Amino acid sequence: MPYGYHGKILRVDLSKGSTWVEEKDEQFYRRYMGGGALGAYYVLQNVKPGTDAFDPQNVIVFGGSVVTGVRIAGFTRHSVTSVSPLTGGILDSEAGGFWGRELKAAGYDAIVVEGKAPKPVYLWINDGEVEIKDAGHLWGKVTGEAQDIIRQENGDQRIRVLGIGPAGENMVRYACILNELRDANGRGGLGAVMGSKNLKAIAVRGNNFPEVADPETVKKIARSFVKKFKDFGTGRLRQLGTGGTPIAQNSTSQLPTHNWKTGYFENADKISAQTFHETMFAGDEGCFACPVVCKKAVKAEEPYKIDPRYGGPEYETLAALGSYTGISDINAVAKGHELCNKYSLDTISTGAVIAFAMDCYENGILSKEDADGLELKFGNASVLVPLIEKIARREGVGDLLAEGVKRIAAKLGPESEKLAVHCKGLEFPAHEPRVKRSLALAYGTTPIGADHMASEHDPNIAPTAPDLVADRLKPLGINERVELDDLGSKKVSFFYQTSIIYSMLNCLDICMFCMAPSRPINYNELVDAVDAVTGWETSLLELAKVGERRLLMMRAFNNACGMTKEDDLLPPRMHEPLASGDTKGNKIDKKEYRQALETLYELSGWDEDGRPRNSKMIALDLDWVGERLKAN
Numbered sequence: 001m002p003y004g005y006h007g008k009i010l011r012v013d014l015s016k017g018s019t020w021v022e023e024k025d026e027q028f029y030r031r032y033m034g035g036g037a038l039g040a041y042y043v044l045q046n047v048k049p050g051t052d053a054f055d056p057q058n059v060i061v062f063g064g065s066v067v068t069g070v071r072i073a074g075f076t077r078h079s080v081t082s083v084s085p086l087t088g089g090i091l092d093s094e095a096g097g098f099w100g101r102e103l104k105a106a107g108y109d110a111i112v113v114e115g116k117a118p119k120p121v122y123l124w125i126n127d128g129e130v131e132i133k134d135a136g137h138l139w140g141k142v143t144g145e146a147q148d149i150i151r152q153e154n155g156d157q158r159i160r161v162l163g164i165g166p167a168g169e170n171m172v173r174y175a176c177i178l179n180e181l182r183d184a185n186g187r188g189g190l191g192a193v194m195g196s197k198n199l200k201a202i203a204v205r206g207n208n209f210p211e212v213a214d215p216e217t218v219k220k221i222a223r224s225f226v227k228k229f230k231d232f233g234t235g236r237l238r239q240l241g242t243g244g245t246p247i248a249q250n251s252t253s254q255l256p257t258h259n260w261k262t263g264y265f266e267n268a269d270k271i272s273a274q275t276f277h278e279t280m281f282a283g284d285e286g287c288f289a290c291p292v293v294c295k296k297a298v299k300a301e302e303p304y305k306i307d308p309r310y311g312g313p314e315y316e317t318l319a320a321l322g323s324y325t326g327i328s329d330i331n332a333v334a335k336g337h338e339l340c341n342k343y344s345l346d347t348i349s350t351g352a353v354i355a356f357a358m359d360c361y362e363n364g365i366l367s368k369e370d371a372d373g374l375e376l377k378f379g380n381a382s383v384l385v386p387l388i389e390k391i392a393r394r395e396g397v398g399d400l401l402a403e404g405v406k407r408i409a410a411k412l413g414p415e416s417e418k419l420a421v422h423c424k425g426l427e428f429p430a431h432e433p434r435v436k437r438s439l440a441l442a443y444g445t446t447p448i449g450a451d452h453m454a455s456e457h458d459p460n461i462a463p464t465a466p467d468l469v470a471d472r473l474k475p476l477g478i479n480e481r482v483e484l485d486d487l488g489s490k491k492v493s494f495f496y497q498t499s500i501i502y503s504m505l506n507c508l509d510i511c512m513f514c515m516a517p518s519r520p521i522n523y524n525e526l527v528d529a530v531d532a533v534t535g536w537e538t539s540l541l542e543l544a545k546v547g548e549r550r551l552l553m554m555r556a557f558n559n560a561c562g563m564t565k566e567d568d569l570l571p572p573r574m575h576e577p578l579a580s581g582d583t584k585g586n587k588i589d590k591k592e593y594r595q596a597l598e599t600l601y602e603l604s605g606w607d608e609d610g611r612p613r614n615s616k617m618i619a620l621d622l623d624w625v626g627e628r629l630k631a632n
């Protein structure tokens with residue numbers, strides 16, 4: 001009997017309206033474990049490289065890992081994997097909350113959905129029973145209304161619902177998937193893939209959580225983790241969430257501002273949690289079994305009515321809707337956040353697209369007429385809400401903006417390309433590679449595009465890092481300090497090693513805030529936790545190999561889609577100097593970046609064109625991948 005997982009994958013063909021259960025053996029689970037690795041396995045097995053994200057032949061995979069849902073802090077996330085409507089390559093994105101645990105309690109480790117339903121539907125999974133139900137009455141409704149109706153019509157308020165709003169239905173290329181109305185599989189357009197399949201939601205409920213191998217040890221580890229978090233002092237994260245970060249980032253001039261022209265925003269304090277806590281705070285929220293409780297809900301009656309059920313803006317949202325666009329009106333930013341969660345829009349890409357449109361407007365590339373009469377100047381808060389509404393519904397200029405920065409620039413012409421900040425088509429999150437230099441590699445080479453959760457950030461090994469933090473990286477063999485803006489071989493090695501660890505956490509679907517290398521949990525304890533749940537005898541080496549396997553599968557798929565080393569390059573703006581603040585003048589040297597790429601390719605076992613070498617694939621038991629990708 002397996003421990004920690006069921007050995008059951010639910011398969012759904014929406015074109016045929018059929019479902020079936022696939023049983024996988026222990027070797028499969030031990031090799032892929034869950035999250036992005038399991039998702040990548042099913043994409044590679046089922047999708048021909050080059051298939052359009054909106055083609056019914058694309059699949060979308062939902063699921064946690066062998067440890068998801070066990071009552072240990074941070075073991076709570078689930079992943080969604082598919083082809084991205086923004087990049088055309090493979091994409092996975094993780095979310096916190098409760099849905100991943102409930103899916104397991106409902107009897108399945110993962111769900112693989114293929115085809116396209118002839119009319120809107122939702123999946124209802126209740127203690128192993130599966131129904132494809134009509135969603136005609138839910139289509140067009142925002143996430144909260146749809147969730148309420150699903151719970152009501154199935155007679156249980158404890159049902160966990162994952163779903164999309166109108167932006168997903170309208171296939172906005174950066175539509176996301178929401179669960180609990182505030183936790184998002186945010187990046188890359190997974191909500192649009194659901195919309196393309198006429199799949200409004202997946203509702204789960206159950207009482208059949210799998211047994212763990214050693215319950216006493218699991219409890220002991222859970223208590224130890226809680227104590228460590230308390231000793232570590234999760235103070236600021238607990239008090240302000242990540243919303244306290246704009247001020248910290250701005251104090252070192254690395255808060256992306258005005259479409260990445262500068263790292264300094266004079267009004268950073270106005271878009272920080274320190275400010276909205278005094279006026280809008282509506283309560284603390286967290287994920288299953290986590291004592292950190294890092295999410296902060298907001299509510300307001302005026303000038304905008306803001307419903308606290310949709311949570312509150314975290315750092316990335318405050319920066320994307322705030323400093324990227326130069327908007328310092330916290331009411332507009334908080335309302336923008338609520339609307340994004342109602343409509344299922346990725347807040348990062350939404351802010352990035354609006355900031356890009358403002359840059360084009362100020363440079364005469366986009367006119368007031370093009371913008372439906374809106375004055376798209378940096379700092380104009382009055383345009384934020386109308387633009388989000390237009391994007392979600394693809395109305396007027398919103399239809400253009402719904403395409404994402406890469407495609408908008410292709411339509412507007414070469415002058416706009418210079419202002420377009422994305423990698424592979426995914427818009428930049430709010431961390432500055434011209435200051436934290438290893439992020440250039442993270443954004444450039446991570447398979448999903450510009451991803452800030454792909455590796456440890458540079459400040460944790462910088463000379464200024466507290467000993468306590470830098471010491472935590474030593475068990476990974478990282479024991480040398482490197483300057484923030486260094487992009488030499490030591491920094492490349494730091495990126496390479498920590499990217500594997502982050503990928504490992506992604507495959508286990510564990511929260512990075514709890515378990516990233518710079519956090520207080522020792523990885524021997526993580527291995528003990530995996531063993532106590534599954535009954536296996538693993539090691540950090542085995543778990544890290546799972547992480548590397550995910551990265552290699554994704555890279556190989558992208559290569560088969562036609563991506564080359566040119567797709568690892570950075571947008572022009574990263575090679576231009578930051579315009580103001582303490583980091584004024586910082587830029588990434590093209591030659592130095594090319595050299596860093598070459599070093600990374602060698603460390604990773606990729607050839608000079610950035611393709612994984614056969615020997616590397618064999619070492620990671622991925623010898624099936626090459627043949628499979630050719631055969632698809």
Ligand code: SF4
Nearest residue numbers: 286287290292294511
């Ligand atoms: S730290 Fe925050 S995001 Fe992570 S599991 Fe806890 S509450 Fe969720």
